[in-house]
Amino acid sequence: MKRVVVAAALASLATAPLWVGGTYYVNIASQILIAAIFALGINVLVGYAGLVTLGHAGLFGIAAYAGARLMNHGHGHVVVAAGALAVTLVGAAVFAALALRGEGLGFVMITVALGQIVWGVAYRWISITNGDNGISVSGRPSPLGLSLASPANFYWATFVVFLAAVASMAIFVASPFGASVRGTRDQPRRMNALGYHVWMIRFLAFLFSGFWSGVAGLLYIYYNQFVGPQVVALTASAEALLMVISGGAATLLGPIAGAMLVVIVKNVASAYIERWNFVLGAIFVAIVVFMPEGLVPGTVRRWRGAMAALRPRAAPAAPAPGGGGR
């Protein structure tokens, strides 16, 4: 049953440009995939490592800015991709080395501060980032001679990267290293006593998370062909964190569902409702109240509950002969 649902979902995603109707909706679908890759990256830290981050938009933005700068210097797309991801990994290493000095709220606050530093650089260091005006680029890559200029082609290319992200997450979660990361979330002291290097495990998880945030940032610059300071703002980090929490942290499908929810409400509902932020906020409140574990695990729980309620109950046992009286 689960495999059929997954196959159907993959088939519908793979063919989305053929049935969603119109370029606008194909672009929305691309945005969902980019946001989902970003949310999957954050989920490594928030869900599996138990480290809540509010600075990952900084890493997303570092990749986007680095990609934009490299492109505008006339480098080829392979160099752009490799360079942007390398810069993002260095950024993630710096973020991790500093943030992992704190635990709990301390960790969160350090990530906020680091994200704000990146935002400050994006906004004020004009010679590098062009300040408030941002950086525009022209052209999308043509891997294997296939132009990604059209919305449908760009969607399919993004879909391939998205599949790679999902597959890497699935492999990571089932691996010994994934088990180590979850262990450091649940019992860091016990993990230390079992011989695990808790700090290093978290550091590597941060790099993995940063890598996929960078991939999402790179796709963003190719999609938008523009990057400005709003990409690295605290609200962008908070929005991505909400994607993870609302969909269901520490699940594979949760961040994808959360990304879908946020991007659709942001783009589609905003076309009809002026105060769309209110709608998004109300949805988050409803999720927290009715499905505190997130949309995906919450739906699974409620579905199982409903199925159990519909199942016929076993008839009460007949009283033993001569028994039942007082």
Place this chain on the structure above:
Amino acid sequence: MRNLDKSFGGLCVTAAVSLSVEPGERRLIIGPNGAGKTTLFNLITGELSPDRGAITLFDRDITRVPSHRRFHLGIARTYQIITLFQGETLLRNVTLSLLGLSRLRWNPFVRLGRQEGLLARAHETLARVALDHLAERPLAQTSYGERRRVEIAMALAQNPRILLLDEPFAGLSIEERRDVRRLVTGIPRDVTIVMIEHDMDVALDFAERITVLHFGEVVVEGTRAEVVAHPRTKEIYLGE
């Protein structure tokens, strides 16, 4: 360990503690609450750093060795408050323990569930504490005594040369205590055991040598008979 000092602010928790345990020995550490017994364990494992003094493990100075590395050198421990992975099965708990000393723990590419050798060793370890029949049960659905045995199984899975047991009988029923006692006494002699325990009925049977701590200082040390007969022990611990 030699002259170990540890203070938290103005509170001196261990004061010039010197202690030597021979290989294969069964050492009991007793003392009233707040005597510094668990702190001593935390200093040995590196979870706390001493202000002064040195710790030597099998002729190697480990005072500056990072905490997680010490568990690769043959130390294993249990905690006074059971510290396990509540959401995982018994098998996964023990597997994590085995994985901790294996290079496989860094591998992000293979499936943990397909590591047949590791899983077989985890089953063997659970069988050693008579819990293999519950291998697939989530830890949260087991009794307190079973969890205590899982914790000891996890420590044994680390193939220790020195095992630190912090109140392994605390909170157990009479039956559970009997099971854990049988388990501890069955640990082979090549494993040195240092145990903190308040239950004197169980602990005195187990111990060959006893160290009495009081306000962070070693006040009495000797054989079972010597310590029990010592007036200071009676005064500060046995209430006579």
